[in-house]
Amino acid sequence: MASPRRSLFQGLSVLLLAWALVHCQPPLEPQNEEEKEEEPMEETEPEIETFTVPAVVKSEPVVCPGECTCTEGAVDCAGVDLMEFPSELPESTRILSLQNNQIEVVTIEDLTRLQQLETLNLQNNCLTTQGLEDEGFTVLEQLSYLYLANNKLTTAPKHLPPSLVSADFAANLLAKIYPYTFGQKPGLKSVYLHDNKLTDAGLPENMFNGSDSLEVLIMSSNFLRYVPRSLPSSIYRLHLKSNKLEKIPSGVFDSLTQLRELYLQNNLLSNEGMDNETFSQLTSLEYLDLSNNNLSVVPQGLPRSLILLHLERNSIHSIPGDALTACRNLEYLLLHNNQLHSRSIHHAAFQGLKKLHTLHMYNNQLERVPRALPRRAKTLMLLHNTINVIERNDLVFLYSLTELNLSYNRLTSPKLHREAFRKLRLLVTLDLSGNALHFLPLGLPRSLQVLRVKDNQLNSIPEGALQGMTKLRDINLSHNQLRLNSIYQGAWMELSALTTLDLSSNQLSHVPSDLPESLEYLYLQSNHISTVPATAFEGTPNIKGIFLRFNHLLAHSVKESSFKHLTNLQVLDIGHSSHSNPSGASFRQEEEEEEEMEMMEEEVREGFAS
Numbered sequence: 001m002a003s004p005r006r007s008l009f010q011g012l013s014v015l016l017l018a019w020a021l022v023h024c025q026p027p028l029e030p031q032n033e034e035e036k037e038e039e040p041m042e043e044t045e046p047e048i049e050t051f052t053v054p055a056v057v058k059s060e061p062v063v064c065p066g067e068c069t070c071t072e073g074a075v076d077c078a079g080v081d082l083m084e085f086p087s088e089l090p091e092s093t094r095i096l097s098l099q100n101n102q103i104e105v106v107t108i109e110d111l112t113r114l115q116q117l118e119t120l121n122l123q124n125n126c127l128t129t130q131g132l133e134d135e136g137f138t139v140l141e142q143l144s145y146l147y148l149a150n151n152k153l154t155t156a157p158k159h160l161p162p163s164l165v166s167a168d169f170a171a172n173l174l175a176k177i178y179p180y181t182f183g184q185k186p187g188l189k190s191v192y193l194h195d196n197k198l199t200d201a202g203l204p205e206n207m208f209n210g211s212d213s214l215e216v217l218i219m220s221s222n223f224l225r226y227v228p229r230s231l232p233s234s235i236y237r238l239h240l241k242s243n244k245l246e247k248i249p250s251g252v253f254d255s256l257t258q259l260r261e262l263y264l265q266n267n268l269l270s271n272e273g274m275d276n277e278t279f280s281q282l283t284s285l286e287y288l289d290l291s292n293n294n295l296s297v298v299p300q301g302l303p304r305s306l307i308l309l310h311l312e313r314n315s316i317h318s319i320p321g322d323a324l325t326a327c328r329n330l331e332y333l334l335l336h337n338n339q340l341h342s343r344s345i346h347h348a349a350f351q352g353l354k355k356l357h358t359l360h361m362y363n364n365q366l367e368r369v370p371r372a373l374p375r376r377a378k379t380l381m382l383l384h385n386t387i388n389v390i391e392r393n394d395l396v397f398l399y400s401l402t403e404l405n406l407s408y409n410r411l412t413s414p415k416l417h418r419e420a421f422r423k424l425r426l427l428v429t430l431d432l433s434g435n436a437l438h439f440l441p442l443g444l445p446r447s448l449q450v451l452r453v454k455d456n457q458l459n460s461i462p463e464g465a466l467q468g469m470t471k472l473r474d475i476n477l478s479h480n481q482l483r484l485n486s487i488y489q490g491a492w493m494e495l496s497a498l499t500t501l502d503l504s505s506n507q508l509s510h511v512p513s514d515l516p517e518s519l520e521y522l523y524l525q526s527n528h529i530s531t532v533p534a535t536a537f538e539g540t541p542n543i544k545g546i547f548l549r550f551n552h553l554l555a556h557s558v559k560e561s562s563f564k565h566l567t568n569l570q571v572l573d574i575g576h577s578s579h580s581n582p583s584g585a586s587f588r589q590e591e592e593e594e595e596e597m598e599m600m601e602e603e604v605r606e607g608f609a610s
C-alpha cells in the first residue's frame with residue numbers, strides 16, 4: 001500500500017508528533033496501522049479535510065510503542081509478551097498498563113520521564129526485588145495506583161511516593177516491608193498484601209505511620225502470629241485470615257472504631273490468645289469471622305454492633321450466659337462444627353438477641369434442642385447432632401420459625417412428642433430425614449410446604465398425619481419401609497398443592513390410587529410394583545414425570561393406555577426391571593420385554609415432542 005497517499009499520512013504524523021511534543025499531549029485518537037487499513041470508509045474521505053481538521057486525523061502515533069495501544073494519556077501494553085519495560089513512552093502518559101508480560105526489570109530511567117503517571121499496572125510479570133531500584137517509584141510524584149500483584153518480589157520497595165492511594169502487592173514472595181513502603185502516605189486508602197511470606201518480624205514497628213486514611217488492608221495468607229499493632233483508626237475492612245495467628249495482643253483493636261469487617265478465620269486463635277476486652281472497643285464492627293480457629297468458648301466482650309458472627313469450625317464446647325447477650329443487633333450466628341452439648345449452653349445464652357434470625361448449630365453434639373433458643377429465629381439448622389428426644393415444650397417459643405432442619409439425629413417415634421410442633425405456625429420447611437422414626441409424626445404444622453422424612457424406618461403413615469396440609473408442595477419419603485396398606489386411605493388426596501411426591505425405595509406393591517390432581521412428579525422407583533393398571537393415572541392429568549425404574553414390572557403388566565391421556569408427560573422412566581430370573585429362557589424373554597418398554601418410552605417422548 002505504498003502510495004502517495006501513504007507518504008502524505010507519514011508527513012502528517014511527523015507534524016502531529018512535533019505538535020504533541022510541544023504541547024506534551026499525544027495526538028487525539030491515534031490509531032495503529034492495521035486498524036486504519038481495516039476501515040475502507042476512510043479512503044473515500046476527501047483528503048482536504050484531514051488537513052483542515054488535524055485533531056481528528058487517524059494517524060499512526062509515532063511515540064506509541066510497537067505492540068501497544070495509545071489513547072489520550074493512556075498506554076496499553078497488556079499481554080503483548082514484553083520482556084522489557086517499553087522505552088519511548090509518551091511523557092504525557094497518565095495510565096500505563098503493562099500487566100501480563102514478562103518484564104523483569106524496571107529502572108529509574110524507565111520511570112523518570114513519566115512525571116504524569118498516576119496508574120502503573122505491572123501485575124503478572126516477572127519482577128524481582130533485584131530488578132527494582134529502591135527509590136525507583138518515588139520519582140513518580142503523581143503515582144496513585146500501583147499494581148504489582150503476581151510477581152516475584154521478596155522485599156517491598158523501601159520507598160513509595162507519598163501520593164499513593166492504592167497499592168497491590170498480592171501474590172508475591174514478600175517477607176519484608178519497610179517504614180516508608182506504606183508509611184507517610186496521607187492519601188493511602190487500600191493495601192493488598194495477601195499471599196505473601198510475611199512474618200511478624202518482617203513488618204516495621206509502625207507500618208502505616210502517617211498514613212491515616214487507610215480503609216482497606218488485606219494481609220490474608222501470610223505467616224503472621226500476631227495481629228499487627230498501631231493500625232490506623234480509619235480502617236474499615238481488615239483481612240487477616242489464613243495466617244498463623246495465635247494471639248491478639250491486648251489493645252490492638254482499641255483504636256479501630258471505624259472497623260466494620262474483620263476476617264480472622266483459619267488461624268490458631270484460642271481463648272488464651274485474647275481477653276474479654278479484645279473486641280469490645282470495635283464499636284462499628286458488623287462482621288466478625290473467627291471460624292476455623294482453636295476457640296473452646298464463645299469469646300467474651302463482643303461488640304454490640306455485630307450483625308454476623310462466624311464461630312464455626314472451632315472446638316467450642318460451651319456458651320457462657322453473658323457472651324452473646326450484648327450483641328443486640330446480631331442476625332446471623334454460625335456455630336456449626338463445634339463440640340457443643342446441650343447442657344453447656346447457658347440457659348440465658350441467647351437472651352435479648354431479638355434480631356437473630358439464622359442459627360446454625362449443625363455438626364455438634366447436641367442431645368436435645370437447646371433451651372431458650374432465640375425467639376425470632378427463622379432458620380434453625382440442627383442437623384447432624386445426637387438429638388434423641390423432642391419434648392412437648394422444646395420448640396414452644398419458636399413462633400417465627402420458617403425452616404427447621406433436624407435431619408441426621410437420633411429421633412425415634414416414641415420420643416418425638418406429638419404436640420411438639422404445635423406452635424410452629426409459620427414453618428415452611430421441615431427436615432427429619434436420617435432419623436429412626438417408625439411412623440410419620442402427627443401434629444405437623446399445616447403451614448408446611450416442604451417435608452422431608454427420607455432415610456428413616458417409616459412403616460406407617462397414621463390416620464390424619466397429613467390432614468389439612470393444603471400448602472405442602474414437596475414431600476420426600478424415600479428410603480423407608482412403607483407399604484400401601486400402612487398408609488391411610490386418602491392420605492395424598494387432600495394435599496391439594498402437592499406437586500412432588502417421592503416414595504422411592506419403599507415396599508409399595510402398587511401405584512397409590514389416591515394421588516392428588518396437582519401432582520407433577522411421582523417417584524416410585526425401587527419398590528415392589530408389578531403392575532400399572534390402565535386407571536393408575538386417571539386422577540393426575542398434570543403429571544410431568546413418572547419414575548418406575550427398578551420395580552417388578554413386566555411388559556404386559558404396563559398398559560400403554562395408562563399414559564395415553566397424560567398430555568403433560570415429559571419423562572416416563574420404566575427402565576430395567578429389577579426382577580431377574582436366572583433361567584436362560586426367561587432371561588431372553590425379559591430382554592425382549594425391555595426392548596418393548598424402551599420403545600414405549602420412545603413413543604411417549606415422541607408424543608410429547610409433537
Ligand SMILES: *[C@@H]1O[C@H](CO)[C@@H](O)[C@H](O)[C@H]1NC(C)=O
Pocket residue numbers: 179205206209210
Ligand atoms: C511516626 O512518624 C513521626 C513523624 O510523622 C515520627 O516522629 C515517629 O518517630 C514515627 N514513628 C515510628 C514508630 O516510626
Ligand SMILES: *[C@@H]1O[C@H](CO)[C@@H](O)[C@H](O)[C@H]1NC(C)=O
Pocket residue numbers: 276277280301
Ligand atoms: C474483663 O474482666 C475483668 C476481670 O477479669 C473485669 O474487671 C472487666 O470489667 C471485664 N471487662 C469486660 C468488658 O467485661
Ligand SMILES: *[C@@H]1O[C@H](CO)[C@@H](O)[C@H](O)[C@H]1NC(C)=O
Pocket residue numbers: 268270271294296
Ligand atoms: C488449641 O488450644 C488448646 C488450649 O485451649 C491447646 O492446648 C492446643 O495446643 C491448641 N491447639 C493448636 C493447634 O493450637
Ligand SMILES: *[C@@H]1O[C@H](CO)[C@@H](O)[C@H](O)[C@H]1NC(C)=O
Pocket residue numbers: 383405407429430431450452
Ligand atoms: C437440611 O440440611 C441439609 C444439609 O445442609 C440439606 O442438604 C437439606 O437440603 C436441608 N433440608 C431442607 C429441607 O432444606
Ligand SMILES: *[C@@H]1O[C@H](CO)[C@@H](O)[C@H](O)[C@H]1NC(C)=O
Pocket residue numbers: 454476477478479500502523
Ligand atoms: C428424595 O430423597 C432422595 C434420597 O436422598 C433423593 O435421592 C431424591 O432426589 C429426593 N427426591 C427429590 C424429588 O428431590
